[in-house]
Amino acid sequence: MLDSLSLDQLRVFIAIADYGSFSAAARRLxxxxxxxSNAVLNLESVLGVKLFDRSGWRPQLTDHGHALLVDARAVLARADQLKARALGLTQGLEAELSVVVDxxxxxxxxxxxxxxxxHAFPDVLLRLCVEVLGGVPERxxxxxxxxxxxxxxxxxxxxLTGHVLPEIALTPVAAPDHPLSSQRKITNDMLREHTQIVLTDHSGRTKGRTFSVFSDLRILTADLGSKRAMLLANLGWGFMPRSFVEDDLSSARLSELDLAERQPRTRSMPLIAVHRTDISLGPARKWVLEMLLTTDKKPTLRRS
Incomplete structure (x- = not known):
């Protein structure tokens, strides 16, 4: 019997409940x-329950009616969502957007x-992933x-086509009781004497290459959270995004190292949004790129 239930019947049911009478619902619809009246009678027949008590001047929801009204609203909301998603797909909107970030x-x-x-794309599934070094372009x-x-x-x-984003500040840090924390104008030779905690790449794209690595004594990790934990545990020193350790620096859980020499690559890190050149961008992808870019126009990088 439930196969004969229709969305129109549910809309009529909700309209009567919302506007208080059959006549008001009829005017609204x-x-x-x-x-x-016939739509409600048919719905009650399909469901096998009375939705309204009609003995008074105005129809009143029965206990069953109150309970099923919640479900009716949910069914219509899902139906509207289905229609909106289908419309978006016909207009080129992606059903899913996946983003991998460094x-x-x-x-x-x-x-x-x-x-x-x-808020902008409530019907588009967003899938996020965090990777290290070459893992981003590989995925x-x-x-x-x-x-x-x-x-x-x-x-x-x-x-890949790349879009240059604002750089992020990098800060050399160590635990307050680390030997380097009490030093001033720390040279590269001094850095080499102490264990450096370094992010490592599982993708193999950076095999044989290092970035901002000064010491042969290293602890390798692919996770920024574990790198922070090792820094806090005084297992070594390392470069961290300033935003990631701001609270640790403010509370003196970590100390910023006073390096004598700071190459540009140790001061900040460029961020680049990348996508495959051979694939067109849908509305959701374009929106994400616009959000990532600043109001100033940044160059687009395309290698051939």
Missing amino acids: YRAQSAV VMFPTMQLLDLATRFR VLSGEYDLGIQGSLPDITPE
Whole structure:
């Protein structure tokens, strides 16, 4: 019997409950009152319960009616969502958007992006992933992810188009009781004498290459959270995104090291949004790129 239930019957049911009478619902729906009455009678027959008590001047929801009204609203909401998603798909809107970001990408910026995306595209599934170094372009090139935010790895793979984003500040830090924390004008030779905690790449794209590594004594990790934990535990020193350790510096859980020499690559890290050149960008992808870019026009990098 439930196969004969229709969305129109549910709309009539909700309209009567919302506007208080069959006549008011009929006016709101631009229907004859008899059509509204018949729709409710048919719905009650399909469901096998009375939805309204009609003994008074105005119809009153029965206990069953109150309970089923919640479900009716949910069914219509899902139906409207289905129609909106189908319309979006016919207009080129993606059903899903997947973004892989470098581990150095600021967490709060990622949360803000996800929040804004959810409001802008409530019907598009957003899938996020965090990677290190070559893991970002590798996942984009494979087609597993639509967009990437590449940070630690400075190279742009030929098959990718890159959009330059604002750089993120890097800070050399160590625990307060680390030997380097009490030193001033720390030289590169002094850095080499102490264990450096370094992010490592599982993708193999950076094999044989190092970035901002000064010491042969190293602890390797692929996770920024574990790197911070090791720094706090005084297992070594390392470069961290300023935003990631701001609270640790303010509370003196970590100390900023006073380096005598700071090459540009140790002061800040460029971020580059990448996507495959051979794939067109849908509305959601374009929106994410616009959110990532500043109001100032940044260059687009395309390698051939």
